[in-house]
Amino acid sequence: MQGAPVFGAYVASGSREWLVLDMDRETVAGLIAMIRRIEGTCIVLAGLDSAYIEDKQPEFVREARRYYTRCKEVDDLLDVQGDKLLKIAVYDFKGSEGKQLSPPEAFGAWLPGGRLRRKMDGHQPEGGR
DSSP, rough: OOOOOOOOOEETTTTTTEEEEOHHHHHHHHHHHHHHSTTTTTEEEEEEOEEEEEEOOOOHHHHHHHHHEEEEOSSSGGGGGGSOOOEEEEEEEOOOTTTTOOOOOGOOOEESSSSSSEEEEESSSOOOO
8 A cells, every 4th residue: 555654653632533544564573573573572562452472471462462452362353353553562671772773764663662561662862752
C-alpha cells in the first residue's frame, strides 16, 4: 500500500480520539522478520486494542504485562488481525543499553525505551535520554 505509514500514531484527549494512524502490514512483517533474527530479543506488537506477544518465557510475559495492561499471547505476531498496529517494542534481557542496533534506513531509528527494551520510531533520537 503506497503512502501507508511506516510507524503508527495515536492522539486522544480524554475519551475523544483525534487521530489513529496504523502501521502498514507489509512493514510490520518486514520489521518482525528482521527483529526475530536478533539473538536474545522478544517482541511486543502494540495495537490500538491490545498488545501482542508470541514469546512465552515467563520473565518476558511478566515484563510485557508491566507496560501493557491489555496484552494477549499469540502463536505468531504475523497472524494478528482486526487491530490497528501502532508500535513495535523490542526487549533484550541481556540489556539494551550501549548496544547499537542498525535497522534498515527505511525503518527509521531505534530509540531507547529503557534498560531492557527498545522501540521503533520514525524520527531520529533527540536529547532526553
